[in-house]
Amino acid sequence: MIDVVLPCLDEAAALPLVLAGLPDGYRAIVADNGSTDGSAHVARAHGALVVHVPQRGFGAAAHAGLLAATSEVVCFADADGSFDLAQLPLVADPVRDGTADLVLGRRRPNTAGAWPTHARLANAVLAWRMRTRLRLPIHDLGPMRAARRERLLALNLTDRRFGYPLEMIVAAARAGWRVREVDVAYAPRAEGTRSKVTGTVLGTARAIRDMSKVLAR
Template identity: 65%
Template sequence: MKPVTVDVVLPCLNEAEALPWVLARIPAGWRAVVVDNGSDDGSAALARDLGATVVRESRRGFGAACHAGLLAAEADIVCFCDCDASLDPGLLAEFATTVADGGADLVLGRRRPRGRGAWPAHARAGNLALAHMLRRRTGLRLHDLGPMRAARREALLALELTDRRSGYPLQMVVRAADAGWRVREVDVPYLPRAGKSKVTGTWRGTWQAVRDMSRVLAEPPVGRAAPMSGRRP
């Protein structure tokens, strides 16, 4: 059988401090796709020097960066991970194996804080509220909207995701649930990030993220997108 290939999408906005740590932990043989979302700290050049594929996305927004990475991906399986050293991309090996073996169609990382300041109270409160609304909307027993995840590229493209702001990861889960995907949640350590958060580092940023995601939850269900899990009949 042809070996399964994996690309890791890393949305990046001024993460030069974290990039060496993150890219050093990409599993061997995988391709790191760093999506530069307007950095002015040399992140793009550094990522390229460290061996990553660099994609530029001029439209600001977490979803815009993630989707640009998905469109640039070529592998069978696409993983997503924050590029701020709060999550170890090496843990994605288990995620990708689960998807490749047909154990799940979408694997999500449930963040478990490690260390002082890893997850500010306001960000955690917003996440808990959204996770509760997500459970009511989809019936999935999820506890986190974590940015670490893995699924098959073609199936993700078939979801036709439209959000280009903070609601992108939530829309992915909602549309996957509507399509009948099997979603699994796995605990992952959540470390204090390098540098300052661009989204949930402040109450204002958290509120904006909650507002973006609330709009996603209010969307009506769309047509079913097959998970294309590769399972044998």
């Protein structure tokens, strides 16, 4: 069994289809970060383990899900319908077979509107900084990802906002981990949901601010 951490804030409209795509041998852990739209109820109704996370912040939800996980290998993905969870083995298998320590899903949009231009450019700049500063062969910060749980916990990640995903990559690189990318499909968010990060310029700016703090440490 592989646990899949899905940080969640008001994703009730997306969760049924997201969870329906979960492959055999994978368990969803929905880390609910204060949803008011019934996301927790929907997640339970579709077989997910729900973890309530009162501390607001993407990193707080992601880390709470990691703490709740019990599998040796843990995956992360967004809960907004932009990822097909059937592709989780693409990121999990290299970790399971020992050929990589952290695998990031490089997003390949399947429609022109799946990834807003401002968000894609911000991601490209941050990935470029990872390549030049840490010599990592990556082109995307990869919200769908996988690594071994105990090794992730040993990184002692502290960011509880939008800097958490980047902090994970930076800490892994500094610890000498083998980091690699695999291509995964990327679709528009599910209808009826709203983006907390990439859907608006302001959200993207907040994410860049948090990630820049990580890089400045």
